[in-house]
Amino acid sequence: xxxxxxxxxxxxxxxxxxxxxxxxxxxxxxxxxxxxxxxxxxxxxxxxxxxxxxxxxxxxxxxxxxxxxxxxxxxxxxxxxxxxxxxxxxxxxxxxxxxxxxxxxxxxxxxxxxxxxxxxxxxxxxxxxxxxxxxxxxxxxxxxxxxxxxxxxxxxxxxxxxxxxxxxxxxxxxxxxxxxxxxxxxxxxxxxxxxxxxxxxxxxxxxxxxxxxxxxxxxxxxxxxxxxxxxxxxxxxxxxxxxxxxxxxxxxxxxxxxxxxxxxxxxxxxxxxxxxxxxxxxxxxxxxxxxxxxxxxxxxxxxxxxxxxxxxxxxxxxxxxxxxxxxxxxxxxxxxxxxxxxxxxxxxxxxxxxxxxxxxxxxxxxxxxxxxxxxxxxxxxxxxxxxxxxxxxxxxxxxxxxxxxxxxxxxxxxxxxxxxxxxxxxxxxxxxxxxxxxxxxxxxxxxxxxxxxxxxxxxxxxxxxxxxxxxxxxxxxxxxxxxxxxxxxxxxxxxxxxxxxxxxxxxxxxxxxxxxxxxxxxxxxxxxxxxxxxxxxxxxxxxxxxxxxxxxxxxxxxxxxxxxxxxxxxxxxxxxxxxxxxxxxxxxxxxxxxxxxxxxxxxxxxxxxxxxxxxxxxxxxxxxxxxxxxxxxxxxxxxxxxxxxxxxxxxxxxxxxxxxxxxxxxxxxxxx
Numbered sequence: 001x002x003x004x005x006x007x008x009x010x011x012x013x014x015x016x017x018x019x020x021x022x023x024x025x026x027x028x029x030x031x032x033x034x035x036x037x038x039x040x041x042x043x044x045x046x047x048x049x050x051x052x053x054x055x056x057x058x059x060x061x062x063x064x065x066x067x068x069x070x071x072x073x074x075x076x077x078x079x080x081x082x083x084x085x086x087x088x089x090x091x092x093x094x095x096x097x098x099x100x101x102x103x104x105x106x107x108x109x110x111x112x113x114x115x116x117x118x119x120x121x122x123x124x125x126x127x128x129x130x131x132x133x134x135x136x137x138x139x140x141x142x143x144x145x146x147x148x149x150x151x152x153x154x155x156x157x158x159x160x161x162x163x164x165x166x167x168x169x170x171x172x173x174x175x176x177x178x179x180x181x182x183x184x185x186x187x188x189x190x191x192x193x194x195x196x197x198x199x200x201x202x203x204x205x206x207x208x209x210x211x212x213x214x215x216x217x218x219x220x221x222x223x224x225x226x227x228x229x230x231x232x233x234x235x236x237x238x239x240x241x242x243x244x245x246x247x248x249x250x251x252x253x254x255x256x257x258x259x260x261x262x263x264x265x266x267x268x269x270x271x272x273x274x275x276x277x278x279x280x281x282x283x284x285x286x287x288x289x290x291x292x293x294x295x296x297x298x299x300x301x302x303x304x305x306x307x308x309x310x311x312x313x314x315x316x317x318x319x320x321x322x323x324x325x326x327x328x329x330x331x332x333x334x335x336x337x338x339x340x341x342x343x344x345x346x347x348x349x350x351x352x353x354x355x356x357x358x359x360x361x362x363x364x365x366x367x368x369x370x371x372x373x374x375x376x377x378x379x380x381x382x383x384x385x386x387x388x389x390x391x392x393x394x395x396x397x398x399x400x401x402x403x404x405x406x407x408x409x410x411x412x413x414x415x416x417x418x419x420x421x422x423x424x425x426x427x428x429x430x431x432x433x434x435x436x437x438x439x440x441x442x443x444x445x446x447x448x449x450x451x452x453x454x455x456x457x458x459x460x461x462x463x464x465x466x467x468x469x470x471x472x473x474x475x476x477x478x479x480x481x482x483x484x485x486x487x488x489x490x491x492x493x494x495x496x497x498x499x500x501x502x503x504x505x506x507x508x509x510x511x512x513x514x515x516x517x518x519x520x521x522x523x524x525x526x527x528x529x530x531x532x533x534x535x536x537x538x539x540x541x542x543x544x545x546x547x548x549x550x551x552x553x554x555x556x557x558x559x560x561x562x563x564x565x566x567x568x569x570x571x572x573x574x575x576x577x578x579x580x581x582x583x584x585x586x587x588x589x590x591x592x593x594x595x596x597x598x599x600x601x602x603x604x605x606x607x608x609x610x611x612x613x614x615x616x617x618x619x620x621x622x623x624x625x626x627x628x629x630x631x632x633x634x635x636x637x638x639x640x641x642x643x644x645x646x647x648x649x650x651x652x653x654x655x656x657x658x659x660x661x662x663x664x665x666x667x668x669x670x671x672x
Contacts, residue, residue: 001025001302004060004086006053006077007068008032008041010159011091011294015066018295020045025302029060053077057084064114064305066298067091071167075100078115082107087114089301093171094318098326098341101319105344108315116301116311117318121176122183123292123300123351124265125285129415130250130257131350133273133283134184136445139252140438145230147181147262148247149173152240155205165203168214169234170325176263177232177248178321179313183350184250186225187342188324194220194331194338199237220328225342254438256280265292273413275439281413281643284651286386312348320345385447385479387630388650389418391596391639393425394499401503402641409434410643412441414650420570420596420637421473422451422484423465424510426498428472436474448473449480449568451548453495453510457488457524459532466536468496480568481533481542486554488529490520526554527561534564546570548596552585559589570594573634574601574625575610575665576672583633595634598625599649601672609664617655620648627652628665 003019005012008030019027031050032038042049050056057080065081067074067090075095078088082104094117095101108115121127134142151173154161164172182188196215203210216236223229248262258272258280272280290296297313304311323341331338390411394401408419408431421428428450434440450473456465466481490512498506512520536542546568547558559565569586573579573595586593599605599622610621617624622638626649629636638649657665 002028002062004029004062008037014294018293028062089116092118098323101322105315115315120297136441140254142252145250147177150238174234190223191331191338192221196332386417389637390416418447432474451482451484454489457529462532478542482546488522488524575668
């Protein structure tokens with residue numbers, strides 16, 4: 001799609017590269033009141049410069065115009081382009097007057113044209129991550145929030161501050177957190193209170209002074225459709241180096257969220273979550289970062305036009321933000337709350353896929369919602385897994401056990417959603433207690449996996465073991481139930497709360513042996529055990545089935561008798577033992593592979609090759625190993641007793657391994 005840019009100032013230099021780099025977009029034309037700037041931008045990107053907007057609209061056939069003019073020019077320029085039959089994407093704000101903004105929305109609808117507007121903050125990875133925590137009810141009932149947008153004293157850092165100062169901090173800054181908040185909590189319905197001041201009347205800039213009448217410091221309380229009241233501060237008086245730039249804090253009965261920069265969209269901005277009474281934990285992204293640029297809104301709009309669907313951040317949303325700002329200004333001069341008209345505003349949906357990206361060859365002509373293969377684990381119908389899981393085994397070799405309760409809570413707070421459990425681990429009741437605590441994710445947000453131990457392979461014992469695991473975890477249905485090993489041993493009684501038993505008692509129950517020390521095998525075939533497993537699916541006690549520690553030969557044997565084939569195979573996998581044959585076997589059959597114990601091999605984390613690769617990317621060897629598994633098509637399930645390491649092990653979407661990295665890691669095969 002051909003694109004024209006109107007307004008070639010500093011912001012255009014941020015938009016133009018993204019437009020040019022996006023496959024399917026072509027920067028065709030530019031214009032600006034300063035013709036020299038228009039020519040410079042056009043020359044840099046192979047476009048044609050026009051003397052004015054009228055000439056551009058007559059001489060260029062670009063169907064999409066990107067409006068990057070000054071604040072007060074946005075509305076008239078957008079109107080002229082819409083009347084000329086062009087789609088328009090505008091920098092914020094859409095207009096400086098609510099009635100004018102609504103007029104643009106109505107005009108675009110009448111003409112059958114697309115209308116979009118910055119900011120795109122809601123689409124940012126951090127903002128979407130925080131939204132997921134809200135939807136998972138991690139905070140309980142949310143009762144208050146605080147949003148700060150301290151733009152700073154523009155004369156200290158902006159080359160052309162006057163236009164921004166005349167627009168004021170609401171139109172120029174507050175729209176960033178507002179665009180996020182109306183996604184989370186619905187439209188603003190009332191301005192409960194507002195106070196505005198002009199703290200810097202005379203502004204000095206490079207020897208020039210000018211007077212500004214627009215208030216530069218505003219404090220207000222907004223009530224949203226969901227019933228939440230939010231305190232918003234927008235200031236051009238508070239210095240630029242303040243500790244609170246675009247902070248957003250959200251507080252509920254059971255926890256709190258913090259976004260350090262609610263406006264940021266072009267980085268891996270961080271979210272922090274705290275259960276009530278606990279410290280904040282960093283929440284790394286557990287999906288590929290969108291790597292948004294200023295032009296991402298233009299890309300999204302162009303794709304929406306081609307696909308005949310609505311733009312994610314459309315004109316109606318932008319018009320509502322203008323209405324909110326205007327209502328804040330009215331409330332500052334009034335003695336009672338001011339109602340806000342939210343007619344026409346439709347709350348955007350969370351972004352659960354790759355629809356809104358920076359720029360990609362897959363954007364145009366691709367099916368909406370297709371990911372890049374690393375964000376969802378198993379993606380077949382009926383099975384969707386997080387990309388990284390947390391291992392809940394207490395075993396640390398020999399007779400050493402660890403208590404993972406604190407680690408599991410930290411993992412959940414840091415964003416893990418897949419818990420790898422088993423009756424052998426003996427701690428499922430403890431995990432169930434954690435999941436029932438305030439601040440834990442809702443059941444629907446989790447992927448819970450458990451395994452039946454070797455002594456319970458007989459059908460009646462297997463079904464009873466599944467019931468015990470479900471009861472201990474506090475769930476009606478498991479997401480996956482697995483055979484822990486293919487071997488069937490003699491039943492020694494139910495395995496309940498092994499974490500409360502001594503090592504001697506637990507070993508006697510779980511590893512029965514004869515006088516020679518060999519396992520006491522049970523007269524139970526794999527086919528009999530699997531039929532019992534299939535009955536659990538039929539009874540609604542587990543959604544899917546899987547196996548752990550199976551070889552290719554054992555998988556082939558199982559597939560010959562299975563009516564419901566395993567959807568997941570879990571094996572130990574690391575660079576010493578990459579199991580390429582098994583990965584290929586499973587890939588051909590649509591079976592997902594989980595890598596348990598990906599960091600546990602002795603000496604692995606000290607391998608010079610891994611340390612060098614980690615140093616190249618500024619990460620840890622453990623993060624390299626988790627990322628290596630992800631890029632190999634497996635779902636790693638690391639574990640750690642360290643809160644810091646648990647968070648680090650999930651923070652693997654801020655880098656990618658190179659082909660050379662993979663080649664170097666491959667040299668470790670068979671050396672451990």
